Amino acid sequence: MGLNKFFSRSTVTEEPVSPIDAYSASDPRRIKLLDAIEESDLSWFWASDANGKIVYLSRAAQEKLTGEGIDFHDLSLVELFSTPISESDDEHGRQRPLPFLLRARNSINSLPVKVATKKDIWWEISGRPQFCEKGEFTGFRGSAKDISAQRQGQIDVNRMAQYDALTGLANRHRMETRMAKLLTASKASQRSCAMMMLDLDRFKQVNDTLGHQAGDELLKQVAQRLDRIIGDKGEIGRLGGDEFQIILPDMDDRGALGDLAQTLIQMVSQPYSINGARAIIGTSAGIAIAPFDGIETDELVGAGDLALYAAKAGGRGQYRFYSSDLSSDAHWRRQIEEDLRDALATDGLEMQYQPLVDTKTNRVKSFEALVRWNHPERGWVSPAEFIPVAEETGQILDLGEWVIRTACRDAAQWPEELVVAINVSAIQFANENLPTILSDAMMSSGLPPERLELELTESVFIGDPHATHEMFATLKKMGLRLALDDFGTGYSSLGYLRNAPFDKIKIDQSFVRGACEGGNNNAAIITAIVSLAEALDMVTVAEGVEAHDELDLVRELGATHVQGWIYSKALPQDAVMEKLASGELEYEPSGPAKARASRKAMFRKVGVIHEDHRYEVVMRNLSRTGARIEGLLNVPEGTDMVLDLGNGQLVVAVVRRAEEAAQGLEFETKLISDGADGLCTRHRVSPYALAAAGMPLAALPAGSYGVAEAMGVNPRSRPHFLQIETSPA
The missing domain is CATH 2.40.10 (Thrombin, subunit H)
Structure with a gap:
C-alpha cells in the first residue's frame, strides 16, 4: 500500500480546487517529501479501518515494533496501544483514554500511549476520523512519533521535583501533597492517619567533626534504616537538613505507634561506619494522629512539631504523642530558660545527695550529687525539665561548674572514706577546660581526687574519638574515678568498656522496674551486666530499687551496690551531715514488700x-x-x-x-x-x-x-x- 492512497484526498467535494492545491496533491515531490519524513523518524504515519484495525504503518515504525518482537499485523489500535493513568498524569491532567476517543470518533491530539511491550516504550499519536463520500466512517488516519526518551526525561524531572536527591526519599513538596490527599480521603471514609516527625540528635556534631560529606553519607544510612523498618506501612520523607517525616495511613493505636517509634529510635541510635570512622547519633520523634490531633494538613503537622519539640525537651532519644497541653509546656520551657539563668546568678539552686549502699553490709559507700531547683512560683522543678533546657541553651557549662564546686565543697566535710559522684554531660565532657575546673574545685575545697567520681553516659563517645580518648587519659591521670551511667539504655557498645577506663557500671532503673514480674528479660539483662562488670573488674550499682523483692533480686544477681528509695531519697547537705554526725554509716532498707506499678x-x-x-x-x-x-x-x-x-x-x-x-x-x-x-x-x-x-x-x-x-x-x-x-x- 502506498502513501498516495491514504494521504491524498479521499472525499469527494464539489468545491473548486485551487491550482496550488491541485498541484500539491498530484506533485510526486510531495510523496517523496512524506517518504523522507517517514524514513527520518521525525514522524510516522498510520491508518486504521472502521473497526480500529491497523491497515497502514510507516516502514520505520514497523521495524521498531518488529525489533521489539511485536507483530502488529491483525492488531487493533487499542491492542497495540494503551493509555495507563499514572500518578503524574493524574496530577497534571490528560486527555480521555484512546478507546473512548475511538468509540466517539473524536480527533486525537498528541496523545501519549504505551506500546504493548514489556519495555517502557511510549509513542505520541495524533489522528482524525475519515469519512467516505456517502458520509460513512472509514477509520482513522494520523501520525506518530517515539517519545520514550522525552517521557523518561520528564519522569526524571518530576522525580527530582518530588524526591530528595541525596536520600531518595520523598521531599517536602511530595509529603505535603500526599498528606493532603490522605487526609481528604480519610475524612470521606472516616479513617485515621498517623504522622511522625523525626529530628536527628547530635547530627551537627558529626558534621562538624567528620565533615559535610560524612554528614551526607550518614543521612543516606539513616534513610535506609528508616525504610527497612517502615517498609510498606507508610511513606518516609526528608523535609530538609536532618528532619524526617513518616506518614502512616490507617493507624491510631498509640501503643503500636509508641512501639514503632521506640524501634526507630533504637535503630537510628546504633553506631554508623562512615569512611572508616565511627559515628553515633540519636533521634527524637513527635507523633500526631488525624482526626484526633488535627483535620487539616497544617494542623496535623503543627501538632507533630509540638510533640517533637516536647520529645527533644524531655532529654532527646524519646518519642512523644501530641496533647493539647503541649502549647503551655512550650511556654513553660521558654520560662525555664529565663528563670534558670536567674537561679544560677542568685544561688537559687541547691544540691542534694542520695546514698549508694553496699548490698552485703548496707553501709554507705558514696553519695550521688543531684541538683535541685525550688522555683519561686512553680515549686520543685524536675531535673528532667531543666537539664535538657540547660544543655540546649548552653547554660549546662555554668550549671555543671556550679555543681562541681558545690559538691566538692560539701563532700570535703564528710568522713574520708566517702566518695561523691557528679554527673557530667557530654557537652561538659567535650569542654577542654573541664580538667582545670575539676582541679580548681578540688584544690579550693581540699577534696582529694580519689574521693571524686564522674558519672558519664554513653553520649560522651559521640564526639571526636581522639579528643575523647585524650580526655579519659587526662581524668584518670588526675586520679579521678569514672562510672558509666544508664548502661544499656543508649548505644550499648562493648567497645566503650574495652577502651574507656571505667571503674563502675550503673544498671539503669528501667531494668530494675518489672524485673520481679514475669514476661520480661530484665533479670537476664541484669545478670549479663553484672557478669560483664565482674570480668572487667568493675563494681555495679542497681539504680531505682524501691521494694524488698527488687532488693533481694539484685542482691541474688550479684549487684555490688544499690541506689534507690528503699534506702533513702536524695537529702540536702544538712540532713546528710546530721546522719554522718551520729556515726551511723549504715542504712536499713525500708519499703514495700513487693514492687507495684509505678504510680x-x-x-x-x-x-x-x-x-x-x-x-x-x-x-x-x-x-x-x-x-x-x-x-x-x-x-x-x-x-x-x-x-x-x-x-x-x-x-x-x-x-x-x-x-x-x-x-x-x-x-x-x-x-x-x-x-x-x-x-x-x-x-x-x-x-x-x-x-x-x-x-x-x-x-x-x-x-x-x-x-x-x-x-x-x-x-x-x-x-x-x-x-x-x-x-x-
Whole structure:
C-alpha cells in the first residue's frame, strides 16, 4: 500500500480546487517529501479501518515494533496501544483514554500511549476520523512519533521535583501533597492517619567533626534504616537538613505507634561506619494522629512539631504523642530558660545527695550529687525539665561548674572514706577546660581526687574519638574515678568498656522496674551486666530499687551496690551531715514488700461515668493498671465505672477498694507510656463519633467536652452516689 492512497484526498467535494492545491496533491515531490519524513523518524504515519484495525504503518515504525518482537499485523489500535493513568498524569491532567476517543470518533491530539511491550516504550499519536463520500466512517488516519526518551526525561524531572536527591526519599513538596490527599480521603471514609516527625540528635556534631560529606553519607544510612523498618506501612520523607517525616495511613493505636517509634529510635541510635570512622547519633520523634490531633494538613503537622519539640525537651532519644497541653509546656520551657539563668546568678539552686549502699553490709559507700531547683512560683522543678533546657541553651557549662564546686565543697566535710559522684554531660565532657575546673574545685575545697567520681553516659563517645580518648587519659591521670551511667539504655557498645577506663557500671532503673514480674528479660539483662562488670573488674550499682523483692533480686544477681528509695531519697547537705554526725554509716532498707506499678502522685480533676451519670472527682495517683480517686461517697467495691481522663481518653475500670470518699480503681486495659513520664490510653473517642453526636468535625478539644454526649450519657435517673469537694491536702 502506498502513501498516495491514504494521504491524498479521499472525499469527494464539489468545491473548486485551487491550482496550488491541485498541484500539491498530484506533485510526486510531495510523496517523496512524506517518504523522507517517514524514513527520518521525525514522524510516522498510520491508518486504521472502521473497526480500529491497523491497515497502514510507516516502514520505520514497523521495524521498531518488529525489533521489539511485536507483530502488529491483525492488531487493533487499542491492542497495540494503551493509555495507563499514572500518578503524574493524574496530577497534571490528560486527555480521555484512546478507546473512548475511538468509540466517539473524536480527533486525537498528541496523545501519549504505551506500546504493548514489556519495555517502557511510549509513542505520541495524533489522528482524525475519515469519512467516505456517502458520509460513512472509514477509520482513522494520523501520525506518530517515539517519545520514550522525552517521557523518561520528564519522569526524571518530576522525580527530582518530588524526591530528595541525596536520600531518595520523598521531599517536602511530595509529603505535603500526599498528606493532603490522605487526609481528604480519610475524612470521606472516616479513617485515621498517623504522622511522625523525626529530628536527628547530635547530627551537627558529626558534621562538624567528620565533615559535610560524612554528614551526607550518614543521612543516606539513616534513610535506609528508616525504610527497612517502615517498609510498606507508610511513606518516609526528608523535609530538609536532618528532619524526617513518616506518614502512616490507617493507624491510631498509640501503643503500636509508641512501639514503632521506640524501634526507630533504637535503630537510628546504633553506631554508623562512615569512611572508616565511627559515628553515633540519636533521634527524637513527635507523633500526631488525624482526626484526633488535627483535620487539616497544617494542623496535623503543627501538632507533630509540638510533640517533637516536647520529645527533644524531655532529654532527646524519646518519642512523644501530641496533647493539647503541649502549647503551655512550650511556654513553660521558654520560662525555664529565663528563670534558670536567674537561679544560677542568685544561688537559687541547691544540691542534694542520695546514698549508694553496699548490698552485703548496707553501709554507705558514696553519695550521688543531684541538683535541685525550688522555683519561686512553680515549686520543685524536675531535673528532667531543666537539664535538657540547660544543655540546649548552653547554660549546662555554668550549671555543671556550679555543681562541681558545690559538691566538692560539701563532700570535703564528710568522713574520708566517702566518695561523691557528679554527673557530667557530654557537652561538659567535650569542654577542654573541664580538667582545670575539676582541679580548681578540688584544690579550693581540699577534696582529694580519689574521693571524686564522674558519672558519664554513653553520649560522651559521640564526639571526636581522639579528643575523647585524650580526655579519659587526662581524668584518670588526675586520679579521678569514672562510672558509666544508664548502661544499656543508649548505644550499648562493648567497645566503650574495652577502651574507656571505667571503674563502675550503673544498671539503669528501667531494668530494675518489672524485673520481679514475669514476661520480661530484665533479670537476664541484669545478670549479663553484672557478669560483664565482674570480668572487667568493675563494681555495679542497681539504680531505682524501691521494694524488698527488687532488693533481694539484685542482691541474688550479684549487684555490688544499690541506689534507690528503699534506702533513702536524695537529702540536702544538712540532713546528710546530721546522719554522718551520729556515726551511723549504715542504712536499713525500708519499703514495700513487693514492687507495684509505678504510680504518679497528682491532684487533678477528672470525670467518672457510672451508668447514665457523670461525676467530677479528684485523681490522687495514676499507674498503668489503676488509679486512686476521691470525691464520691457510698461507692461499693465491684462497681463498674468509666474514667474520663480528658482529651477523649476513656478507661473502663472497676472499684477494687473503697474507703469513705476514696476509691481504688483497677483498669480493664493497661495504660501505655506517652513517651515521657506520663501515661495515656491506646485509643481515644473519635472526632467522627463526636460529630455524629452534634459537634463540628474538628480535632479533639481540651478537657472532656462532648465525650459523655458521644457515649449517650444523658441523665435520666437519680444519681447513685453523692459527690463531695476534696482539697489538695
